[in-house]
Amino acid sequence: TLSKNKKILTVSFKDGDYALTSEFLRVYSPSAEVRGHGPGQETLQLNKQDVSILSLAPMGNYAIAIHFSDGHTTGIYSWSYLLHLGIEKEELWQDYLRRIKENNDINKNYHKVTI
Numbered sequence: 436t437l438s439k440n441k442k443i444l445t446v447s448f449k450d451g452d453y454a455l456t457s458e459f460l461r462v463y464s465p466s467a468e469v470r471g472h473g474p475g476q477e478t479l480q481l482n483k484q485d486v487s488i489l490s491l492a493p494m495g496n497y498a499i500a501i502h503f504s505d506g507h508t509t510g511i512y513s514w515s516y517l518l519h520l521g522i523e524k525e526e527l528w529q530d531y532l533r534r535i536k537e538n539n540d541i542n543k544n545y546h547k548v549t550i
Contacts, residue, residue, distance in 0.1 A: 441487040444501075446517045453521025461486045461503050462531055463520055464510035479534055 436445045445454045462469070462480040471477050483505065492500040498513040512520075520527065 466509040
């Protein structure tokens with residue numbers, strides 16, 4: 436179920452319902468653009484807090500495609516991946532926040548260098 440403001444997608448499974456924000460879904464898109472083509476090739480997604488979900492499209496019986504307001508349309512979310520995101524939401528979100536902090540710390544140090 437997509438909320439009226441298009442910021443929360445609630446997916447329901449036998450074991451419960453999981454409310455997933457559009458930002459969370461966007462930064463954890465299963466697309467190659469986000470995940471890369473192998474370990475270590477991930478691209479940290481920044482400034483996605485204002486992204487909303489424009490539309491959902493079924494992909495057979497196994498997944499949905501989510502189209503986001505920032506133009507991202509290549510993520511195909513299998514039901515098993517959505518369940519994983521729901522179950523691991525807190526740990527994944529904390530990991531994302533940690534990676535943003537590391538990225539910001541690197542950029543601060545980079546900008547302090549003077550030539």
